[in-house]
Amino acid sequence: MECKTFNALWLTDIDDTLLPSNNASPLVFARISSFLKVLENYCVLTVPVTFKTRAELEELSRTLNYSFKAYVAEGGCSVIISETLANPYQWNTEGGEGVITLCRNRSMMDPVFHSLESTSCRDKYVKLTSLTPVEASKLLNTSLKEAENAVKREFTEVVYSSNSECLQLIEKEAVSHGFKAFRTRRFLHLGETGKEEAVKLLLNLIGYRVKGLIISSGDSPADAGFLSIAEIPIIVSNNHTEWFRKYPYVKITNNIPYSLIDIVSRHILLKQPFW
Incomplete structure (x- = not known):
């Protein structure tokens, strides 16, 4: 119809x-x-x-x-x-x-993560796009097929950390670089809109x-x-x-x-x- x-x-x-x-x-x-x-x-x-x-x-x-x-x-x-x-x-x-x-390609956000290299958070977070489908499946608690599709991000980054202070720092750095940051129940989403x-x-x-x-x-x-x-x-x-x-x-x-x-x-x- x-x-x-x-x-x-x-x-x-x-x-x-x-x-x-x-x-x-x-x-x-x-x-x-x-x-x-x-x-x-x-x-x-x-x-x-x-x-x-x-x-x-x-x-x-x-x-x-x-x-x-x-x-x-x-x-x-x-x-x-x-x-x-x-x-x-x-x-x-x-x-x-x-x-x-x-939005532009997510590579535009690389400077945000480069700025974390000199901080104590450098090894305390993961980007979803940096994971293999198997690793992403475990993090997301989803099937392998769902994880394969989830890591195919063109424009945004999804960040996970068990350290709340590091998430706050990443959010602050993203905003200072002109990006937007949104918290959901488990993740921090970064993008341009x-x-x-x-x-x-x-x-x-x-x-x-x-x-x-x-x-x-x-x-x-x-x-x-x-x-x-x-x-x-x-x-x-x-x-x-x-x-x-x-x-x-x-x-x-x-x-x-x-x-x-x-x-x-x-x-x-x-x-x-x-x-």
Whole structure:
């Protein structure tokens, strides 16, 4: 079914929001796949907004047996729009997709890590892109295939350290070099832009086709920017949410993804009021 306009737009983070961060069961994937197809039949556009790589999202689409018409990858550095959604007068699509790049190659961040060589943190952190798929699989607690796709980063660096002071130092160095730094539950993500900027760009391109509610879902301060753009922000977290300043919002504390699916279903498909 091809929708000329959309009755709603759902912007959602993936890890710890739509999916458990690791070891999701086939039943979970099947439930999400089924729900996404129902939304599509009702002309609701679902757009992942995630730190995952393009390769990870392409693999996720295959696992779900579902093709996203648009998605934001690597924390906002890449916006991919399908040919069916893109305005043919805006750009020429190749391979059925239009790709907008908001960041330079991740090698631009090398000076950040060079600056750490003379500090006590030089051996206390790892970059995801420096790991083999086997090593990355252990760090991420994912399958080898997922790890192979996760290390294929073009624009961003993902940093892990068990030393909080070192993470703070890396964050400080990144910002002083003109980059952005976002903390998630286990990692520090470095890049040249954020999810909010990418979502605003996407809305400038396709927003005229959205005739209903814009809702968003995420789980961490890294999602705060694009969550605040939506009319209905949904936070999926067991932790305090003092980092989010827009009111009102919906908070879900458990049962990923079923509680989120229930909320979206009731308020977009059944049109129940949020407040």
